Structure formats: C-alpha cells, structure tokens
Amino acid sequence: MQDIQSYILAVGEQARAASRLIGRADTAAKNRALNAIAASLEADAAALIVENAKDLEAGRAKGLDAAMLDRLAITAKSVKSMADGLREVAALADPVGEITGLAYRPSGIQVGKMRVPLGVIGIIYESRPNVTADAAALCLKSGNACILRGGSESIHSNRAIAAIVRAGLAEAGLPADAVQLIDTTDRAAVGELLRLDKHVDVIVPRGGKGLIERIMAESRIPVIKHLDGICHVYIDDKADHDKAIRIAMNAKTHRYGVCNAMETLLVAEAIAADILPALGGLLREKGVELRGCAKTLALLPEATAATEEDWDTEYLAAILSIRVVAGLDEALEHIHRHSSQHTEAIVTEDYTRARRFLREVDSSSVMVNASTRFADGFEYGLGAEIGISTDKLHARGPVGLEGLTTQKFVVLGDGQIRG
C-alpha cells in the first residue's frame, strides 16, 4: 500500500513537471509527436496485436463475455482507426495561447483572456485500449500532461500503446512523462490517484456507471463526467408528421447502447392518435419494446404499462417509454423532473414553442427538429471528444480540446498604476 502510494505520488510529480514543458510546447512539435505516434502505431501493428492477444487470452480465461472481448480486441482495422484519430487531432487548430477580447480599459491597460492548458488530466477507463491513444492525443494537443489508468484486463495492450506514445513524444523533443500509464493492476492505485489533488487538475472517467459513481464518491479532484443519458424527444402538436417519425426513429433505433439515444418519448395529446400508431408500428418492426402511460396504451395496445421507475431509467437497449402530455408545459415539467440533463429535443413548427424549449430546458444539449444522436463532439465540430459532461461548471456537453483548457486574464500596460 505504501508502495502504491509513493508510486502514484511519483507519477503525479513527474506529470506536473512535464505539464510545464508540454504546456509551452509549440504547435509544430505537438503535431510532429502526434504524426510520429500514428506512424509507429501502424508500423508496429503486428506487435500490438501480439500484446493484445495476451489480454484476450487472459480475458477468455477469466470468462469475459463476447461483448467485452470485442471491446478489448485490437485488429489491423482498429490500429488504423487509432492512427487516423491521431492524425485528425494533429489537424485540429491548437487552442493553447489564443488571446481573445483584448481591449483597452479607461485606465489605459489592455485586458484580455489567454487560453491555457488545465495542467494534468487523469483518465480512468475500462476495457477499450484505443482510449490510451485517443485520450493521450487530446491531452497532448491541448498542452496537458496526462496520467492514464486503464482497465486491468487491457494492461498488455495499454502498455504497448503507451510505449509508442512516449517514444513519439521523445522523438518530437517533448517530455515522455507528458503521457504516463499507471503500470499496475492494483485497484488501490485508483484511490491514490483520486487523492492526488495537488498534482492532478481534473479527472475524466470513461466507462460504465459503476466506475463513474465510484470516482464521484472518492475523488478530491473535479471530475468531468456524465452519469446517465435519459434523453427525451417531445413531439409537439405543431410538429411536422414526417420529421417527428424520422427523428424519433433515429433517436431510438440508430444505436441502442449510447448515451445520446432517446429513452423517453413525450407526445402532445392532440397529435398522439396521428403519430403513435404509425410510429409504434415502425418501432415494433425494429424490435423495440414499448412501455407507455395509460393514454399511450389506449393507442398502442401492444405496449405494456410504464411504471414510475421507467421515467427515470436509461435503458441503453431496445426499450422506449412513451408518455402522452397535454402540451409543452407538461412536457417541460416531465423533462425537469426526469431528465439527466444530457440531451432533449422538441419537434415542432411553432416558432415560439421552439424558442421556449431552447431557453427553458436545462440540459447540456437542447435541440429543435434534430435527432438527439447528434449530441457528439464530432457532429458539433469539436473535432473529437474526450467525453460528455452533464455538469454545469466548466465544460457542458461534448468536451473537446477546448474543454481541456481554461482561460487566464492577461493585462498589457505601459506603466499604469491604480489610482
């Protein structure tokens, strides 16, 4: 235990020292590193796959299910995808050092804000080894050092990827310690990392709800996270029929296991008889289980009765809860009570209702006439995302490079003093 503590402390101190160097590195050096890492990943693909096979073998021996083994697996295709991701991050604009709003004040000083790295980012993730490369790339480009703690089941893969990342940093003249992998599967290491508030500025968890709840309970460091994605689509009685069907189908059935999938559909009573039978038929064709309020059941006899618990459940599955509401006010009230503040959408052609929905729904993404599935860093033009935040402070919604930075005030004077 003492060993783990001093090991994690040393990792933190090295990260803090490296963060000063990476924070002032110029854009060209950071891009050189990213491109070098991409090239090495592709060149060393065969060796990576050999290391990954050790993890897969151990995983099979431990009885991991097919979905977990699938997430764990590295293939020629996934290596290519990691390398492409690194090159895309290299192509993104460097946010660090940008000065905005520099304006003269009556005193004669100029005041503006400079975008700067947060410092040291701790990434705690589960089985997907590609996170090792993806997260390191975003931290590197945004001028942050990072400490990576992957799942124990992917330790061989993570070690191999981290070694390539560190070699690429060194090749570009940057400190290898800007990316450190916690090289132990001891679970106590996570607890120690979460107490390292002196050396780690923010924690980004990537994984299931259990992992995130543990981190929230233990961390002394701010956490960028979302816990649930209980996303709502409200079909207003002034909705365009085709848009409503299209958006609801996409939001529910495009992918089931994702945080921006619709989990609850709200339908205005005046349009419910027009929408629900048609939509219900299409959803059933896709094999979606329907759970509804009493008014829904009257229109969709094949649905089962929703319980109170359904309105607070993120299914992450082919299940949809449906509620018929009187109109916008009742929809807003339902969302206020049950939303996880991730993403909500209204379908309407009514200008004033659209404007009210945008203003009054307190979620990280609020949409009019678009599928909730668009709540994504790439779709929003952030380039890539390290995660999605449903918290209000700092980053909210998909978190890209900018969310890994902060702003400090800069003041330029010519000898001014305060009178």
Add this chain to the structure above:
Amino acid sequence: MQDIQSYILAVGEQARAASRLIGRADTAAKNRALNAIAASLEADAAALIVENAKDLEAGRAKGLDAAMLDRLAITAKSVKSMADGLREVAALADPVGEITGLAYRPSGIQVGKMRVPLGVIGIIYESRPNVTADAAALCLKSGNACILRGGSESIHSNRAIAAIVRAGLAEAGLPADAVQLIDTTDRAAVGELLRLDKHVDVIVPRGGKGLIERIMAESRIPVIKHLDGICHVYIDDKADHDKAIRIAMNAKTHRYGVCNAMETLLVAEAIAADILPALGGLLREKGVELRGCAKTLALLPEATAATEEDWDTEYLAAILSIRVVAGLDEALEHIHRHSSQHTEAIVTEDYTRARRFLREVDSSSVMVNASTRFADGFEYGLGAEIGISTDKLHARGPVGLEGLTTQKFVVLGDGQIRG
C-alpha cells in the same frame, strides 16, 4: 439538528423552484427589481441603520475590535453605495440567453452555445452586510437564485436588507425566493448548506482564509474561491526604471490588506543596484518593513533577512519580501514554487521576455508593465465581481456576471437525423 436540516432542505427546494422562474425572467423585469431594491434601500436607510445599530451594540458587547465594527457598520454613505451598486448591475448587459457561434455543420444542423444561469448559488460571508445586497444583485441579474448565509454578527442588518431585496423582487413580478437569507445563527446551518448538492450548484465564500478552508474541507458542492493572494512583481534588467519604481510602489502600498497587493518583489541582479536603493527608500518612507535575500541585504542594509517561510506568506500588511534573481528563468521558477496563482506582473521593455512571461506564468492574471492592483472585476470591465478565483476549472480570475453562468449547446435542425 433535525430542525436545521429540514429548514435548510426547504430553503434549497424553494431556491431550486425559484431558479427556474428567475432563469427565464426577461431582462426588463430583472432590472425593474434591481432599481426597485435600490430605491427602497435609500428610502429605508434610517430603518436599516436602526437594525444595524442592534448588530453594532451586540458586536461591542462581544468585544469585536474596531476594524470588525467598521466592516459591520451601515451608514448613510454605505446605503448610497449599495444602491448605486444595484443600479450599476441593472445597467450591465444581461448575459443570459446569448447565443454564440451558431454555425452550420455538414449534416445541415446549426450548432451554437447559449449562455444560461448556473441555477442556485450559495453565498457564505462574514461581517460586511453590504454583501447581502451586492451578491443578491449579481445572482439576480445573471438569472440565478441565491441562498445567503451571512455572519451571525450582522444578522439584524442582513435580515433588513434581505427583506428589501425580496420585496423588490415581488414588486417586479419575480419570485421572492430567488433571494433567501438563512435566518438562523446556528453554525450547523453552514454544514447543511454545504451538503445540499442536489439543490445548490456552486458555493461562493466571501471572507477570511479560515472560512474558506472550512468550506473547502466540508463542501460537496463546487466552490469558487481564492485562498491566498501571494502576488509577485518581477523587475527585469530590461525594465524601464521609472515604470518599475511606480508599479512596485503602487502594487505594495496602494492598499495593504487586499489580495492583489504585491507580497514578494523579484529583481534581476543586473538592475538590482540601480533599483533597490531608490525603491527601498520610498518604501521605508511609507513605513513598509523589508525582508530580503542575502543579495538584497547587501544593497538594503536596513532590511532584515527573509526566511524560507516569507516566500510563502501573504502578509496583507506593510511588509515586503524581496529577492534578487539571476534573470527571467529564476524569476519564473520562484513564481512557480511560491505563487498562489492569483496575479503576477513583469516590468520589462523586452518583447520576447514579456511574451514568455505571459505564456509561462500559470496564474489567474498575468501582467506586463502594470500594477497587480488592477486584478479586479471593475478594472477588467466585468462591471462588478462576486469574487476572485484562483482555481482553473470554470471561472478564473475576477468573477463577474459571466462567471455565474454556463453555456449549453443548442442545435437547430429541419428534421435532420444521424446517418
């Protein structure tokens, strides 16, 4: 104890409910309330002063010292100043609802960010009753509900001011519960408030280091705060002599007890013999005690030897520590080790050194050729400040209306779905 707990919970629930109404209130209504409160404060000045007299009497009986009684006192002049402050906040631009960066994406959706209130702000402060009006005004204008917990020694004054604020809200058709004063002097109320993470989005402490340390240790809610202001001025060997003297004198002697006062002066060795004797004489004339490194003592025999502790001390007094450094690198290293990340300034005419200082110093305000005393919301053009943050997440530096808001993503579509 159970009573305090349910009382604070009820306050939190009322604040959350009120925050939804104040969050969507239009600018005109919020300004009407602010102006009504200002008018009532002036109209009721005599009654306020009577209530304040009860606090002063109790304070004298408790043996509060002259400085504390001075902070506690409400006078005709301080009422005018509170009212003027409210009218200034009314005149500030409303940050809520502003949409920025709304741009089309290849998918056809438009994505932008809307500025929205944080929700519920808890303000915990000590003896100055004017905070009751000032903080309420900033929260109100930024569309937030607030819960105010003032010092027990100013309870009568705070009650009287809060009643006027709540009447002004009601007069403008806004919920009185958008501003609630915790109406008990029981210290357990603070602990309960700090655990109310479901209903309070951020805590802003206003007070001494002891208060802030207690809040940091206990709070389950994010805190916007600064603990220390150990501000540095570095006089480079390429500094203009007059600017260096002027800035150092202003940064140290303009006011002693403020967080943006200089506490440590760093002087490049090549210019030390030119600067220090002249500056030392001026500082002595003002009665400033000087504590220096060995090289400083050689130039300023009247200074005493600084200990290691001096470099980490916020004097908030007429004391200055002085260190002669080899040059910019050593200055940056000293600042990295000893700064509280509040405000640092360089005095130099050298372009490249100025640029390095701005980029490499990791503080909430970084200045070139200007006095650290400018680190202030009003001087920066924020209008007013609720506090200064030396943290990196969310707000950094002086926190004005914008720091009491966050941004959510808004997406406008025409039926787009994700492919």
